[in-house]
Amino acid sequence: xxxxxxxxxxxxxxxxxxxxxxxxxxxxxxxxxxxxxxxxxxxxxxxxxxxxxxxxxxxxxxxxxxxxxxxxxxxxxxxxxxxxxxxxxxxxxxxxxxxxxxx
Amino acid sequence: xxxxxxxxxxxxxxxxxxxxxxxxxxxxxxxxxxxxxxxxxxxxxxxxxxxxxxxxxxxxxxxxxxxxxxxxxxxxxxxxxxxxxxxxxxxxxxxxxxxxxxxxxxxxxxxxxxxxxxxxxxxxxxxxxxxxxxxxxxxxxxxxxxxxxxxxx
Numbered sequence: 001x002x003x004x005x006x007x008x009x010x011x012x013x014x015x016x017x018x019x020x021x022x023x024x025x026x027x028x029x030x031x032x033x034x035x036x037x038x039x040x041x042x043x044x045x046x047x048x049x050x051x052x053x054x055x056x057x058x059x060x061x062x063x064x065x066x067x068x069x070x071x072x073x074x075x076x077x078x079x080x081x082x083x084x085x086x087x088x089x090x091x092x093x094x095x096x097x098x099x100x101x102x103x
Numbered sequence: 104x105x106x107x108x109x110x111x112x113x114x115x116x117x118x119x120x121x122x123x124x125x126x127x128x129x130x131x132x133x134x135x136x137x138x139x140x141x142x143x144x145x146x147x148x149x150x151x152x153x154x155x156x157x158x159x160x161x162x163x164x165x166x167x168x169x170x171x172x173x174x175x176x177x178x179x180x181x182x183x184x185x186x187x188x189x190x191x192x193x194x195x196x197x198x199x200x201x202x203x204x205x206x207x208x209x210x211x212x213x214x215x216x217x218x219x220x221x222x223x224x225x226x227x228x229x230x231x232x233x234x235x236x237x238x239x240x241x242x243x244x245x246x247x248x249x250x251x252x253x254x255x256x
Contacts, residue, residue, distance in 0.1 A: 060210035
């Protein structure tokens with residue numbers, strides 16, 4: 001996962017570059033939490049552009065970061081959903097909670 | 104000996120979550136002989152990943168065990184059987200409910216069975232407490248059918 005922080009917008013972009021499953025999500029979660037706590041951003045955007053595979057581990061990942069961002073007074077958003085990713089997020093209704101934005 | 108199936112494969116691996124990618128990629132490679140669409144292939148990989156995660160995380164509760172996959176092709180239908188000798192499911196109907204999870208503190212969404220059910224055509228769950236769980240999923244690959252129809256035109 002690559003991260004980029006834009007200070008003037010207090011925007012943290014977390015670009016996931018690996019397949020998301022039970023195994024990989026543990027590392028992604030640790031890195032995301034580290035970056036969120038480090039910058040305390042107003043906006044956290046997960047960029048899914050390079051995600052070629054995701055299972056339900058991705059739902060847990062987003063729900064956890066959604067709660068965390070809210071708790072720290074920030075906001076979680078998602079961008080560049082690939083077809084497989086979109087299908088899973090649509091199915092579980094997470095798109096009603098987390099807005100899709102353009103990066 | 105004539106087989107009931109056109110093709111068949113078996114796979115066994117240790118219940119380690121870093122084998123998930125290996126499992127779904129292997130099944131996807133086996134299915135690819137049916138010439139599935141990208142979406143059909145993604146659906147199958149996701150369903151396999153969910154079932155294998157269940158075996159590792161819930162069946163064996165991260166203790167070492169063996170996960171087995173048998174996959175068969177008959178005409179343009181793929182059958183995937185994923186089984187473990189783990190602890191089994193107490194109440195299958197409850198476990199199947201969307202958002203139901205026995206491990207909510209670990210950020211598990213409880214969407215595994217819902218995804219398997221909606222991404223595959225048919226899913227059957229057999230489980231015996233203390234003995235293990237077997238999930239059988241079927242999906243008809245439509246792209247081949249279409250191609251056949253086109254060639255007979």
